[in-house]
Amino acid sequence: MKRFYIILGLALLLFTACSSNKGEVKENPYKLEIIATTDAYLESVKQDSTNILIDLEKYIPGIVLDIRYADTNNFTKSKIYTLPKAYLRKPAADSLLKIQKILAGKGLGLKVYDAYRPYAATLYFYKVYPDTTFVAAPWKGSIHNRGCAVDLSIIDLKTGTELKMPTTFDSFTDQASHNCMEIDSTAMANRSLLKEVMLSHGFTLYDAEWWHYNLKQRDNYKLMNLSFEELEAINNK
Ligand SMILES: [Zn+2]
Numbered sequence: 001m002k003r004f005y006i007i008l009g010l011a012l013l014l015f016t017a018c019s020s021n022k023g024e025v026k027e028n029p030y031k032l033e034i035i036a037t038t039d040a041y042l043e044s045v046k047q048d049s050t051n052i053l054i055d056l057e058k059y060i061p062g063i064v065l066d067i068r069y070a071d072t073n074n075f076t077k078s079k080i081y082t083l084p085k086a087y088l089r090k091p092a093a094d095s096l097l098k099i100q101k102i103l104a105g106k107g108l109g110l111k112v113y114d115a116y117r118p119y120a121a122t123l124y125f126y127k128v129y130p131d132t133t134f135v136a137a138p139w140k141g142s143i144h145n146r147g148c149a150v151d152l153s154i155i156d157l158k159t160g161t162e163l164k165m166p167t168t169f170d171s172f173t174d175q176a177s178h179n180c181m182e183i184d185s186t187a188m189a190n191r192s193l194l195k196e197v198m199l200s201h202g203f204t205l206y207d208a209e210w211w212h213y214n215l216k217q218r219d220n221y222k223l224m225n226l227s228f229e230e231l232e233a234i235n236n237k
Contacts (some may be wrong), residue, residue, distance in 0.1 A: 016130050027120065027225065030139040034119055036225040044222065053116055053147050053231060054093035056086040060100050064111040064155055066167060074218060075170050076128045082230040086115040087191065089147040092215045095201040096150070102197060104157060111162060113151040113211060117144035119225035122198035134172040141223040150203075151211045154194055156161045163190040166237065169211050177208050 028034055035041050044051045056063055063086075068074040070084035088096065100110050122142045125135045136142030143149035151170075154163045166183040167176045174180055178195070181188070192208050199205065203213040215221075 010057075020073065021059075025122075029123070032119075032139075032141055034141070034223045034225050036119075038226065038230050041224065041230075042234070043088055048220070050090045053087035053088050053233060054090055055231075056088060056093060056096065056112060056115060059093050060097050060110070062104065062109050062157065063096070063100055064094040064109065064160065066111055066113055068113050069117070075172065076125065080124065081120050081228055085228045085231070086112045086150075087147060087228075087231060088115045088150060089221055090193055091202065091214070091217060092148055093148065095203065095215070098199050099201050103154065107157050108154050108163070109157045111153050111155045113153070114144065115150045116147040116224070116231075117149075117222070118140060118227055119145045119223055129172070131172070136168075137237055143214045143218060146221040147224060148215040148221050150213055151209075152194075152213070153211055154190060163193075165190055166195075166210055176210055178205060178210060179207060 022063060027036065035044055041051075041053075044203065057065055065084060065086050067081060067084035067086060069076075069080040070082070072079055074080070084184055119138075119141060122136050122145055123138045126132075126138045129135045136144070144151075153165055153169065155161060156163065164184075164187045164188045166171060166180060175183060176193070183191075194210070195205060198213045202216050204216050206212040
C-alpha cells in the first residue's frame, strides 16, 4: 500500500511538472515582450495614459457587439473568450466614438466582432489555422494583441441589421480582400463607406480583410496577454 502511495505521489509530481512546463511554453514560446500581469498593465497606464484599454460598450453610445470568439460561431468552432467584451486603447476608442457619431447622422452605426485580443488566443488561432494571411503570426503577435486593431462592420441603427458586405466576417477567401472587385455594387459601396470613415479617423486597412482596421499610431503599444476577467476586475474596482 505504501508503495502505491509513493508511485501515486511521483505520478502527481510528474504531472504537475509537465503541466506547468506546458503552461510556460503556451504563454510565450517566442519570448516576446508581453504585458501579462495586471500590475504591469497598470504601470504602463501610469507611464502613458493612452495605454488604457477602453470598454467600447460603455464608452460609445449605441455601439453593438457581436464578439464571435466569445461564442462558437467563429472559424475555430470553439469558445475562445469567456466574456463577450471589446476593449481598445484610448486613441482607437476615441476615433470609433467620432465615427459612431458620424454614422449616426446617416441612421447607421458600428458593429464590432473583435477588438483587443489576449496573446494566448493568437497562439491558439495559429494552431487551428496556420496561414498568416488570415491569422496573425504568433512569433510577431497580432495588432489585436496591442489593443490597436478592430474587426467591425456597419449596421442600420433602427433595425440592427448589418449592411451588405462582400463576405461574412472571418471569411478566409479572396472575396474578403479590398482588391476584390467582383462583388455586387451595394456590397462594394458599403465596403467603401466603412473604409472611408475608418481611414479618415486614424486607421489603416488590411488588404486581405474588409472588416479589419489597425490604428495608424500603434508602435508604442505593447502586446498584452491579460484576460477579459482581469480587465473587468480592474474596471469594476
Ligand atoms: Zn482583425
